[in-house]
Amino acid sequence: MKANSRKIQLLIAVILLIFSFCIFYILHGRLKSNYFASEEMNLKWLEEANRQNEAKSLAHRLEIMKNEKMEIEEHFVKNSDLVPFLNAIEGLGPRSGVRIETTSVNLSSDKLGLVVELKMDGSFESIYKFITLLENSPYELKFLAFDIFQEESEKSGWHSTVKIRLISFIKD
DSSP: OHHHHHHHHHHHHHHHHHHHHHHHHHHHHHHHHHHHHHHHHHHHHHHHHHHHHHHHHHHHHHHHHHHHHHHHHHHSEEGGGHHHHHHHHHHHHHHHTOEEEEEEEEEOTTSSSEEEEEEEEEOHHHHHHHHHHHHTSSSOEEEEEEEEEOOTTOSSOEEEEEEEEESSEEOO
16 A cells, blocks of 8 residues: 555656646746747837937938028028118128118129128228128128228218129029
């Protein structure tokens, strides 16, 4: 009986061992499938994160391009934008301390540019500052004539006439 009970205990131990291996194999399979599912979800998450970063980068590039486009468009003056251009030039007068007057605005002889003639009154330094501001304006200008003089009767005031050609002019 003792031998029989040992055989039964051995048989139960073997059955429990086989049962444990089966449970281990099943759980290992589920763990493995969960690991692969987790890796697949992680890859999808990384792809989505990359897409979002690319979208943000593209939006940032578009914003930069929009600003550059505005700077380029600001450089050129169209017929419809002539008044803001003249206001911008005349707005430089008070910044430099010059009294400015636009005497004529005409198309150039080749019809590719705009010729503007300005008359200024002020000190020599303020006229010089105005010319410097005019040169540094966002418009492409060519100075056709520049005359600065001081009348004998007025020792403190200088007068100047400037004729400029707006090269960055687009005729509609």
